[in-house]
Amino acid sequence: MAVLLHRLGHSAYRRRKTVLAVWLVLLAGLVTCVSVFGGKLDDRFSVPGTESQRALDTLSKTLPATSGASAQIVLTAPDGRRITHAPYTTVIARTIKAAEEAPQVSTVVDPRAAGAVSADQKTAIVQVQYTVPNTEVEKSSLHALEKAAAAAEKDGLSTSVGGSVYGSKGVEIGPSEIIGVLVAMLVLFITFGSLLAAGMSLLTALVGVAAGLTGLLALTPVVGISSTAVTLALMLGLAVGIDYVLFILSRHRQQLAQGTSPRESIALANGTAGSAVVFAGTTVIIALAALSIIGIPFLTTMGLGAAAAVLIAVLAAITLLPAIAGFAGDRLTPKAGTRAARRARHAARAAGESSHGARWVKRVVSKPLLTVLAAAGVLIALALPATDLRLSLPDNGSAARGSTERTAYDTISDKFGPGFNGPLLVLTETESGSGTQASTYVAQKLQSLKDVKAVLPPQATSDPAQSVVTVIPKSGPESVGTDQLVRDIRETGSQIREATGTSVAVTGTTAVNIDVSNRLGDSLLPFVAIVVGLSLILLMIVFRSLIIPVKAAVGFLLSVGASLGLVVALFKWGWLADILGVPHTGPIVSFLPIILIGVLFGLAMDYEVFLVSGMREEWAHTGNAHSSIVKGAQHSVRVVTAAALIMFTVFAGFFPLDNPIIKPIAFALAVGVAIDAFIVRMTLVPAVLALVGRHAWWLPAWLDRALPDLDIEGASLQKAPPADQKEPVLTH
Template sequence: MAVLLHRLGRSAYHHRKLVLGIWLAVLAALITCVGVFGGKLDDRFTVPGTESQRALDTLGRTLPEASGAAAQIVFTAPEGHRVTDAPYTAAIAGAEAAASKAPQVSAVIGPTTSGAVSADRTTAIVQVQYSVQQPEVRASSLDAVEQAAKAAERKGLKAFVGGSVYGSKGVHIGPSEIIGVGVALLVLVVTFGSLLAAGMSLLPALLGVAVGLTGLLALTPAFSISSTAVTLALMLGLAVGIDYVLFILSRHRQQLARGTDPQESIALANGTAGSAVVFAGSTVIIALAALSVIGIPFLTTMGLGAAGAVLVAVLAAITLLPALTGFLGARLAPKPGSKAARRAVDPGASEGRATLGARWVRAVVAKPLLTVLAVAGILVALALPAADLRLALPDNGSAPVSSTERKAYDVVGDKFGPGFNGPLLVLTETDKGPGAQAGAQAARKLRDLKGVKAVLPPVPTRDPAQTVIQVIPETGPDSARTGRLVGDIRTVAPDIRETTGARIAVTGTTAVNIDVSNRLSDSLLPFMAIVVGLSLILLTMVFRSLLIPLKAAVGFLLSVGAALGMVVALFQWGWLADAFGLDHTGPVVSFLPIILIGVLFGLAMDYEVFLVSGMREEWVHTGAASGSVIHGARHSVRVVTAAALIMFTVFAGFFPLDDALIKPIAFALAVGVAVDAFAVRMTLVPAVLALAGRHAWWLPAWLNRILPDLDVEGTRLHKAVSQHSEAASAPEPASVPEPVS
């Protein structure tokens, strides 16, 4: 691979105008496709094969208004008044009439029909049912409903619009993300000591992100792609894009400082550091693509979309970067005599000039056992809250406090009970005859279950054998008790069928979300086993060692555990919630752990390869176990530190978003990267290798023979380049004149 990437880098440098033109042409074509054919993002959570999804699909055919999106208009009377007073009933009736004329609205049910009036008569709910799912609801339709609510406000009522029609706000680039990129630029300037080199790091990364995002958006007419998938792709593409360019460019500048020709330098950097980039990127891509085996469509699109963004970032690093360096030539070299130039020629060989990172590694290796015990103990302590991990999908209770959907959610929960924010739908179906009688009998059975606050009368569908029963739980949609109620209904289903002759199935948004969370919880351990097993195999091939892969896997698990523990403490327990500006705590987003495992696995392998490959190279050359750890780390610790800081700031830049899906994912990835890079890779890894000594590099001879040699360090490339240089510099043999006959 190193030889192939060497040739690719040399060719991209030579044909720089063509390579840059191809990237710009692809970007222009994708932007055109998005503008002409771009579809809408789809934020539905579906789980094919589950009871709730099958029942919801059935209702889509027989009672579309029950399976479509829904809005609530929550009216509250002024203090000292009641919504049942004549002026306010007229205002509510007017709002009902106006909402019923909104596009895509199939039904409007007022409080006089549904009885949705609070016990103190101060609050009433108007239900607005759409004939389409939430992604298909047009903004004009929702605006019409909001305008109907505002008309009632002008007559003295307070009105808030909520319901399942409100979903994710989609992709958002705001000040925090721009600040994150600005901090990344500052880190690059400090790392390189050059604004030109820092800008060169950002340019290919940003162009790669633009191509990746527009490519994903161009697929929306053909595939269901969520706004969360696009934001995750943006987050990952930006973070790894800058990091991968950083790794290759730092090697290129180091070689330029040593006098290497610019074209040969970028080719060598592409063959050596580029090999590690391709390996690291491949691990991220494999881990993210593996999300598709779980069988949940929205998670599949998230994984494949993010994997595509990482793939584009890798391609930009190994093709676009060499091409762009061709326009600058030797100007990217550090200034002679500068600190960057001295560090490139001799990266901290003497104690007096040792960098902070090199001194840190030396201190860690000096007391390895104490370091291992201290770091492992701290990470285990941070991971302890993860034992209380509860998973759920966010609802309007996680929306910003200032939003209308959050205000409606809070008023309904306060006046009617939290269960009204997440009612369950129970579909009954008989094999013979009308289902009305069987539905009524089933409703009476459901009223006796623990955790049920109310059961509404059965509603017939277009199929005479079916009815739909609305069950109001005592607890909110993200409560564990609501999940147990769904399980209890399914447990008594055989008894209800035996006594009433009706099959029942629990569905609705709340039940679907519960099934999604359960599926993800069940998939968590198998997915982690696949990822850990993959890391053991890949690292054994890279480093020809048994201990290093085992140590890397254990460190990865400690990083994941610590990140999840901090997520639980902040988002679920509410520790430091005020300091972080969180106004809602509860279960963790159900797909966060799997996303965290998939992404952090690739990034952990990234840092592992860049740090340990230098140590292995020193070990191969010197055979000194402790010395190889110290001297091998000094070559890459500065770059890895910069890469981790960039990754942290990019992820942290997405934390301020008022999106209940993105905020915890951004936090988990940011702290996960920080823990893995600084606590595990740059502290625990050197300490363990120092403790293990020569045994760290041991591999059975039989296993060494059968494993493929990935040559991530580019050993064969260096030999080939050296042989070519020797052959080119060797004097030609003197010509011997032919004898004269």
């Protein structure tokens, strides 16, 4: 691999104009495709094969109104007045008429007909049903409802508009992400001591991100891609794109300062640091692509989309960066007397004691047992809240405080009960006889179940054998009680089928979300097993060791546990929620753990390779287990620190978004990167290596022969002839 990347670096440097032109033409073509053919994003959650999804698919044919988006106009009378008295009845009638005239609206239900008037007769809900799903509702239609609500407010009522129609947020980019990129630029400048090098890194990464995002958006007409998938691809593409360029460019500038010619230096950097980038990127891609084995379409597109963004970031780092370095030439060489030049001279002399990173590692390995116990104790303590992890999909109760959908949700919960925000639809189907009679019997049976607040009269469909019974739970959509109620209805349905031959299926948005969360929860442990097993195999191949893969896997699990613990403490327990601006506490987004495991796995392997490869190289040269840890980490610690800070900054830049899905994912990834880089890789790893000594590098001879040699560290470049015989080849 190293020799191939070395040659690729030479070719990209030599043909820099062609390489740059290819990237620009590709980007222009993708932008054109998006502008001409780009479709809408699809934020629907579904799990094919589940009872709720099968029933929902059936109702989309026999009762289409249940498959479309819905909205709620919540109207509340002033203190001391009733919503059922004049003049407010007239206001409600005008609001209903205005809602009926909104585009795409199929049905508007009067509050009195639906029983949607609160017990104190102060609040009423106008139910609005659309003919299309959430993703196809036009903004003009939603604005028409908001305009109708505003008109009612002028007549003295307090109003808000909510419902499932507010579920799709789209791709959100705001000031916080821009600030995150600027902070990343500052970290790059401090790391390189050069504005040119920092700008090159950011430019290369941004071109890769732009190509990845436009490529993903170009697929929207043929593939259902969610806004969360696009945001995750943006987040990951930007973070790893900057980091991968940083790894290669820092090696390039170090070699330039040692006297290597620009052309040979970028080729060597591509062969050494670039090999590690390809390995790290491949692990991220594999982990993200593995999300498709869970069998949930929206999670599959999310994983594959993010994996594609990482792939393009890798390609940009090993092709576009050498080309841009060719335009820069020797201007990237650190100037004499600068800190960057002094670091390069120290590297040439292997003066490990001179670097801050080496001094930190030296302190860590001086008392390895104490360090291991302290680091492990901190990580286990942080992971303890994760034992209270409960998964769910967010609804309008997770929206920003003060938003119209959050206000509507809270008002409904307060006046009607939390279950009114998450009704369950029970589809009854009889093999013979009257569907109405069967559904009436089912409704009576369901009324007796625990946690049922109300059961509405059965609703007929276009199929005479079918009816729909609406069940209002006592608890909210995200509660354990509602989850248990779904299980109870299904158990009762089995009894009803045995007794009467009538089949019962629970569906609706709440039931679908519960089934999605349960599927994801059931898939969590198998997915962890796959990722950990993969890490053991890959690191065994790279480092020819048994101890290092096991240590890396345990460290990875500790990082994931600590990250999930902090997520639970903030987003479920509410610790520091007001300070950090978290609008809602409750269950954790159901696919967050799997996304965190997939992404953090790749990043953990990334840092592991960059840190431990230097130690292994030093061990191979000296055979001194203790000194190889300190000297091998002297330069990689600085680069990994900068990379982790950049990743943390980019992920944290998405945290301020008022998106109930992206906010916890951004937080989990940000703290996960920080924990894994600073506590696990830079502290726990060298301490464990110091404890086991030379045994860390042992591998049975038969296994060594059986495993392939990927040459991640570029050792083969010491034997390979240089592409340009006039230029010396310096090993790293």
